Amino acid sequence: MASPTALISETQAWKDLKGHVEDINKTHLRDLMSDAHRCESMMLEFEGLLLDYSRQRATVETMDKLLNLAKAAQLPEKISRMFNGEHINSTENRSVLHVALRAPKDAVIKADGKNVVPEVWNVLDKIKDFSDKIRSGSWVGATGKPLKDVIAIGIGGSFLGPLFVHTALQTDPESAECAKGRQLRFLANIDPVDVARNISGLNPETTLVVVVSKTFTTAETMLNARTLRNWITTALGAPAVAKHMVAVSTNLALVEKLGIDPNNAFAFWDWVGGRYSVCSAVGVLPLSLQYGFSVVEKFLKGASSIDQHFQSTPFEKNIPVILGLLSVWNVSFLGYPARAILPYSQALEKFAPHIQQACELSLSFVSMESNGKGVSIDGLPLPFETGEIDFGEPGTNGQHSFYQLIHQGRVIPCDFIGTVKSQQPVYLEGEVVSNHDELMSNFFAQPDALAYGKTPEQLQKENVSENLIPHKTFSGNRPSLSLLLPELSAYNVGQLLAIYEHRVAVQGFVWGINSFDQWGVELGKVLATQVRKQLHSSRTQGAAPEGFNYSTTTLLKRYLETSPEPKM
């Protein structure tokens, strides 16, 4: 077993897997897929959700070795420490308890010795009450009109998760019915174009602005909040803020400073990481305003079902654990730097952008901000790669853009996500299949195309001309996994979210990194502060750019000389 400061790469379990790569390199998925016994052992099911990982470049022996690695990494202990509220986010000295946000009312989950579940439910009850008032029209705006439109301002974790869930629910019949006559929009970018798009067609008299920021100091969110406050007060006068602006934050003092009544603020806690905050008021408030609390409660229950599965299921049948271990295998042993998230569901179009977050390339947030790290949790430089570059696009759209690369260029492990039932079924008389069957034909075909490929011999038999054979050959042996959900209800959306959140945690626990801090995003913010000061003094006093390198000075001069921004 590894001592706390030892790197996981120094354990025998890691070395065994390193040696095992040579065995796997002698296999081809074409052959592995013909072993029905192996394939059967690579199917997992939970509440009608089916995970098939038989198209991973792994054997039964690989899985045994990965489970040994989990033990060597003290994965069971680390999962327990998370659920027990220990300060596993050691660089910020915080617990990591997003599981408490969706725990049943009678659960006991402690942070610093105190059960946090009652506080969580106080806020949920307050959200239910407030959203009922807004939706029923008993809370009205400054001119007496009901507030039917909501703009949620926030960025990163205070934006991507809620946007993903909103996009997934928009076409779910039950959710759509509850959202009739209402609009929910998200303002994230400080680019004034995003403001223009968000307020376009909206009337301040019927709009509620929700400012979402854990810290309430994020430069983009605060300037956007002041901009929309100005939009409201210009139209309706300063007192209108009390009726038209509410906040979600851990920093209630700063909420008040912005002019928002702290009674209209919805709290969350420092033990909720930004990218894990969609189940807090960050997501629950805007989503409840749009869909009603009862729909959002189903989403929370779905996430909670996976929390329980993750906490109590033996590792060999534990979906997030198996997914996390396979990702470690692909990244650190097989050397694949990226992962494609390919939902065959337009409703999941914002899922990949949310998951990317864990690595902060803004394509996949939960994974890239969490696991894009270069040192261990104890600060030791890592001699192996962590974190994937996540990206993705719904199928079949992706097939017509980047799939060329994943079939014949780079090897990129793919997650195919599909649903048995469509949210919006269509069947046209006379067509061979329904529209959803057409979509799903691709979902079933693509993983085999990647796994089996096409050999020159097959092409010769098809009389393909010699000069085209190299171009039409597919090497195959490209790994993927398939996740088939029964449908895309609010409950299933919650499950999908929690599966990926825990998968990211498993990867971080095995690699021995801190998946819950994000120091890597700070440096750019600090440098932007210096530029902001320069722009201010140049615009107000004509000061020439100073203290920057040649390149930045040249760019700044060009910007200042030619930009049409108003002089201040």
Ligand code: F6P
């Ligand atoms: O820049 C990264 C980050 O700190 C994320 O982790 C976070 O979700 C986002 O910025 C927004 O932060 P806040 O909710 O405090 O405005």
